[in-house]
Amino acid sequence: MSERLQKVLAAAGLGSRREMEAWIRAGRVQVNGKPAVIGQSVGPGDHIFVDGKPVRLHLAAKRMPRVLLYNKPEGEIVSRSDPQGRPSVFRHLPPLRTAKWLAVGRLDLNSSGLLLFTTSGELANRLMHPRYEVEREYAVRVMGRLTPEQTQQLREGVDIDGTPARFESIEDGGGEGANHWYHVVIREGRNREVRRMFEAVGLMVSRLIRVRYGSLRLPPRLKRGKFLELSRDEVAALLQEVGLGATSRPARPRPRLPESR
Template sequence: MSKGQRNTSRQPVARVRGQESGQPRQPDMGRSGGGSKPSGRGKPTGNFLTPRNAPAAPQGKPAPAARRDAAPINPEGRRAPVNYDTRRAAPVRGEAALQHERRFGNKNAAMPATDAPQPEFGKARREGPAPKVQRAKKLALRAPKQEIVDRSARLRETRVDYSKIEPIRLQKALAASGVGSRREMEEWIEAGFITVNGKKAALGDKVGPQDRVTAKGNPIKLKWADRLPRVIMYHKQEGEIVTRDDPEGRVTVFDRLPQAKSSRWVAIGRLDVNTSGLLLITTSGELANRMMHPSFEFDREYSVRVLGELTREQMQEMTKGVELEDGPAVFQRVSEKGGAEEGANRWYNVVIREGRNREVRRMFEHFGLTVSRLIRVRFGNIGLPPRLKRGQYYELNEAEVAAVMKWAGLTATGQAKTGKRD
């Protein structure tokens, strides 16, 4: 490519339109249908015109190959206008060029590429596969005592005889096996897509390890809790949400955690997007239901930073009960944690036994105080370890999981010791 040809494609818009100087637009002789004599220049210039004094390509030499991002030829014999973005190899049609055409009706006018943000077009560019989320780091601890290591190894190898596993509801067994959610499985059962031992299933049916189940004609291998579940302590960060699918494409805690090969992670309770701290995650749905159920009243302790200060009367009123828009709420305990005397922020520790949406924040807002930071530091008898930093997780060993199951009143397979819970 000669120097003159390179300069041709970089001419500013004011010099190539031919509108400002009153000169008529010059046809491009190198285009098909543009004139009777071709100029011999094989490189299309898109929506830029060629100046009169541009040197022609040397005779006798083959014309250079057409650019791969050249504009297509329309039925009139002209190339469609293209706005070339100098940062990309492929042609990009800018929103500014479209607005110019709609306003002036000049389909051959070109607008220069700009670095200014273009909301609509920029949004379309961001659509596509979600960015890769960095996995959370596992907390490294020193090896426990040898007796704990030996007990964990024995528990890891222990399996419960299938004959001792009691039947459970069909939709629950299908959901635990990863076929779908309970609600979806109920819809499949009502639609007649599920069979048990060759017969069409009905809502309320129970299945055990010996039953044969098919879904939409495909055999399903049900998974049974014949061993201890897995339990993870995760230090959730602000900005992460506790859900499996987010339509807004935000980062979820399940994107950050390791994969569960033969089961599915279930969060024990939730933390809103602006709350950090301890989040317990397990593969046992029974353990999660047990610890979240209001009838068991497991304590949830939070460290709260507020802009302002509570009075003694307000702290007493919080422990007696405050009427919110969705019902009364009460703190089991409120204590002042401290803070800089000259600062406007104060830290408090509160204990609550409910898990309603934004309940702690709304309790402080009832007294005109804004919560600037909220951290969960304890759930039940499990506290947030000081060494577990934000974005890290720690998986409990088998001995620790067995202690949690015993404290929750469950057997190793998740069955209630004093009764069954379906």
């Protein structure tokens, strides 16, 4: 059985399908000793090379991708290397032999909470691309409290770099003193979007925790700096959720907000 080359490369965890198409156009991929072309089909007997290195793909298209839930602590970067020597989230992940871990979106240095990793570029793309409108939910602690007018403004949309951004929902999470918690939901993942939206209405975020990505929630007992790998059934359900599989599963219960300190 043959499949499109860019799909097979993405399924092997080398990147998203769009990235693989760019690699093919750039001449980085060869099939059976010849430069690959967009739309080319490959099968188990084909010999594929990326940047001159062989890639074993004979079972890649049918292999179930792996997915990790990682509880990112503050102070870690979502990058494999950093000129400043700051700790990376990738140092905690299990090693892979024939693929690589792909981060699904990012959390900035001072943010914490749920970060997803997968070996499937196609799955990562489905979860991140604005076209699929996958929800991200955050617990946000701010200095001060939102007025009804500010809440309405954030629901209707504020300007971020000339583009409107809005919260799908805002829920009051309580708090005492100068700090107050909110639960917010967005459907895209622009750089520092949640922080910048609160700043647009005059409030500063003092803590930001991602608690949900799509239907996947941050497990309450998952310690910071630790990961949890989804089972095959859970991965199959996730693939179904984003249109890449054929099974389903019920949503997980919603966790409580962390207490204000």
